[in-house]
Amino acid sequence: MSKVLPAGRTILASTIAKLYSEEIVQQVARLSFKPKIVGFLANNDPAGKMYANWTSKTCQDLGFNYELKELDREDLETELIKANNNDDVNGIMVYFPVFGDKQDQYLQQLISMDKDVEGLNFLYYKNLYHNVRFIDEAQTKKSILPCTPLAVVKILEYLGVYNKILRYGNRLYGKKIMVVNRSEIVGRPLAALLANDGATVYSVDINNIQQFTRGDDLSDHKHKVIELPGQDINELIPNCDVIITGVPSPNYKFPSELVKFGTTIINFSSEKNFNDDIKLKAGLYVPSIGKVTIAMLLRNLLRLLENKNKN
Amino acid sequence: MSKVLPAGRTILASTIAKLYSEEIVQQVARLSFKPKIVGFLANNDPAGKMYANWTSKTCQDLGFNYELKELDREDLETELIKANNNDDVNGIMVYFPVFGDKQDQYLQQLISMDKDVEGLNFLYYKNLYHNVRFIDEAQTKKSILPCTPLAVVKILEYLGVYNKILRYGNRLYGKKIMVVNRSEIVGRPLAALLANDGATVYSVDINNIQQFTRGDDLSDHKHKVIELPGQDINELIPNCDVIITGVPSPNYKFPSELVKFGTTIINFSSEKNFNDDIKLKAGLYVPSIGKVTIAMLLRNLLRLLENKNKN
Incomplete structure (x- = not known):
C-alpha cells in the first residue's frame, strides 16, 4: 500500500527567472x-x-x-x-x-x-560585506550585488526561506544554512549576505569550516566569521535548514543520506553536486540556477544605467 | 555598542483576524x-x-x-x-x-x-482525522473544522510556516512541531491536522509524549501515532521549528531557555504560557489567538449556511 513518492518538489530555475523577465x-x-x-x-x-x-x-x-x-x-x-x-x-x-x-x-x-554587470568590483564587494546599499552619500545610486549570490538570494526568497513577516535584515533569523564553496566570487559573498540577513551559515571548503553570523557589533554592519576547527561536517548536515553547493567537480557528490527531510537544496555548480536520491529528502530542490543568474545580470545592467542617469 | 533587541516579532491575533473579517x-x-x-x-x-x-x-x-x-x-x-x-x-x-x-x-x-459552528460533531472529527474534506459523497458540502485548531492552522499559514511552494498536503514537510496540550477539542485534532500536512508533531501532555506523523499508509488517509516512552522533552525542544502551547494554568511556564533562536511560538491558552523572555528567542511569537478563533467560528457558520442551501 505504501508509495515512495517525493513529498518535496524540484523547482527549475526557469520558473523563477520568468518572474523577473517581465519586469526586465x-x-x-x-x-x-x-x-x-x-x-x-x-x-x-x-x-x-x-x-x-x-x-x-x-x-x-x-x-x-x-x-x-x-x-x-x-x-x-x-x-x-x-x-x-x-x-x-x-x-x-x-x-x-x-x-x-x-x-x-x-x-x-x-x-x-x-x-x-557581474558586480565584481571591490567597492561593490565592500558594500556587500558591510551591508551598505548605495554607492553615493546621497543614497541615490544603488550598489550592485554579484549576480550569482544575488540569484541564490532571490531563489531563497521565492522558495519562502526568507520569511517576509520578519523585519528586513532578520528574514533568515534562526535558519541554519550550509554553503559548500568559499570562492571570492560566489561562496564567501553569499555566506556574508545570508549572515547579514540573520542566518547562521556554515561555509565549507576543502580546507575547513567557518561559521558566518551577523555578530553583535551592529555599528560595524559586518558579519562575524569564526573558524570551527575539528568540526565534523557530517554532524552539521542533519541540522541544516538549507544546503547550497557549488563544487566545480563532476566527481563530487553531497552525502544525501545525512540530509534531514524537508531541507531546501540549491546547487549552483555547473556540475551535478547531488544524486537524484536527494529528491526523496529535499523539501524544495533547485538543481541549477543559471537562468536566474542571467536575469540578475540583466537586472544589474539596468541598475547601472539608472545610476549613470543620476550622474 | 551591542544592543539586545529582539530579532523576531510579536504578531497579534487581531492582525491576522482582520484578514478574514473583510471576506466574512x-x-x-x-x-x-x-x-x-x-x-x-x-x-x-x-x-x-x-x-x-x-x-x-x-x-x-x-x-x-x-x-x-x-x-x-x-x-x-x-x-x-x-x-x-x-x-x-x-x-x-x-x-x-x-x-x-x-x-x-x-x-x-x-x-x-x-x-x-465550533466543529465538535464526531462526524467532523472523523473527517479531520481521515483528511476527508466533504460531508457528502457528491463532494459539494464542505466538512467543518474545529475552530481553535483551524485558527492555529490559519495562523501558521499567515506566518509562512506552511510553505505554499510545496504541494497541498506536504506544506509542513520536514517541520518539527511541538503541541503542549492533547485535549480532544484542540490539542489532539491540531496534532492530527499538522501531521496530515507533513509535519512531525510531538504531542505533549502531563502523562507522556506522542509522535504524530502522516505515516506511510496513504490508502487510509490517517496520521500515525506512536508513543515516545522515556523521551526527555528537554531534548526535543531545541529541535522544534514550531512550539504551540495550550496549558490552562497560570503557574505553567514553558522553558524559554531551551528554545532555539528563530522558533515560531504560538500560545492558544487563555493563560500566558510563556514569560516575556521568549521574545529574545522566538522568530515569530503569537501570544494569544482568540480573535482568529472567533473569525473561524463565523467562517464556519457561513459554511454551515452554504451546506444548508445545498440540501
Whole structure:
C-alpha cells in the first residue's frame, strides 16, 4: 500500500527567472536605445561557452544586444580597456577563470565600475560585506550585488526561506544554512549576505569550516566569521535548514543520506553536486540556477544605467 | 555598542483576524438575513465570559446577531434541544467545560450538526482525522473544522510556516512541531491536522509524549501515532521549528531557555504560557489567538449556511 513518492518538489530555475523577465522587458522598453553587453570568453571552457549562449539567447529574448568575443587570453586586458572606453558597450562580463591566478583579479578590477554587470568590483564587494546599499552619500545610486549570490538570494526568497513577516535584515533569523564553496566570487559573498540577513551559515571548503553570523557589533554592519576547527561536517548536515553547493567537480557528490527531510537544496555548480536520491529528502530542490543568474545580470545592467542617469 | 533587541516579532491575533473579517463581511452582505449565533454559558467561567463578550462584539461588527444565554448547567440539555429546533438560530456554541466529565461530550454531540459552528460533531472529527474534506459523497458540502485548531492552522499559514511552494498536503514537510496540550477539542485534532500536512508533531501532555506523523499508509488517509516512552522533552525542544502551547494554568511556564533562536511560538491558552523572555528567542511569537478563533467560528457558520442551501 505504501508509495515512495517525493513529498518535496524540484523547482527549475526557469520558473523563477520568468518572474523577473517581465519586469526586465518592461524596463528595457522604457529606454531610448537597446543596451549592449559584451561577453569575453578567453578560456575555451565549454561550460563558459554554454553559459554565454544562454546569455545571448536571453538577451535577445528580453530586448538586449549581446556580443560574444572569443579571444586569446593575452589580448583580454587590451580588449577590456577598449570596451571600457566604448560608449556603445553598456555591460562587460568575462568568463572566469582565465589565468586562474591573481591576474584574474586584476582583470576583474579593470572592468569599469559603470559596466560591471557581474558586480565584481571591490567597492561593490565592500558594500556587500558591510551591508551598505548605495554607492553615493546621497543614497541615490544603488550598489550592485554579484549576480550569482544575488540569484541564490532571490531563489531563497521565492522558495519562502526568507520569511517576509520578519523585519528586513532578520528574514533568515534562526535558519541554519550550509554553503559548500568559499570562492571570492560566489561562496564567501553569499555566506556574508545570508549572515547579514540573520542566518547562521556554515561555509565549507576543502580546507575547513567557518561559521558566518551577523555578530553583535551592529555599528560595524559586518558579519562575524569564526573558524570551527575539528568540526565534523557530517554532524552539521542533519541540522541544516538549507544546503547550497557549488563544487566545480563532476566527481563530487553531497552525502544525501545525512540530509534531514524537508531541507531546501540549491546547487549552483555547473556540475551535478547531488544524486537524484536527494529528491526523496529535499523539501524544495533547485538543481541549477543559471537562468536566474542571467536575469540578475540583466537586472544589474539596468541598475547601472539608472545610476549613470543620476550622474 | 551591542544592543539586545529582539530579532523576531510579536504578531497579534487581531492582525491576522482582520484578514478574514473583510471576506466574512462580504459574504454576510450577500445573505438575505442576519445570521444568529446563540452562546450558552453554564459554568460562570470568567475566561468563558470574556470570550463570549469578544464574540458578541465581533458578531456585531461583522453583521451577525449574537445572543448570550447564561443558565444553570442542569438546564443546558433542554435549551440545546430548543435551539436545535429553532429556525431563527443558525449557530450554537457552548462554553466548555460545563460538567467536566463525559456529560460534556454528550452535550457536544447533542448540538445539531447543521448548527455546530465550533466543529465538535464526531462526524467532523472523523473527517479531520481521515483528511476527508466533504460531508457528502457528491463532494459539494464542505466538512467543518474545529475552530481553535483551524485558527492555529490559519495562523501558521499567515506566518509562512506552511510553505505554499510545496504541494497541498506536504506544506509542513520536514517541520518539527511541538503541541503542549492533547485535549480532544484542540490539542489532539491540531496534532492530527499538522501531521496530515507533513509535519512531525510531538504531542505533549502531563502523562507522556506522542509522535504524530502522516505515516506511510496513504490508502487510509490517517496520521500515525506512536508513543515516545522515556523521551526527555528537554531534548526535543531545541529541535522544534514550531512550539504551540495550550496549558490552562497560570503557574505553567514553558522553558524559554531551551528554545532555539528563530522558533515560531504560538500560545492558544487563555493563560500566558510563556514569560516575556521568549521574545529574545522566538522568530515569530503569537501570544494569544482568540480573535482568529472567533473569525473561524463565523467562517464556519457561513459554511454551515452554504451546506444548508445545498440540501
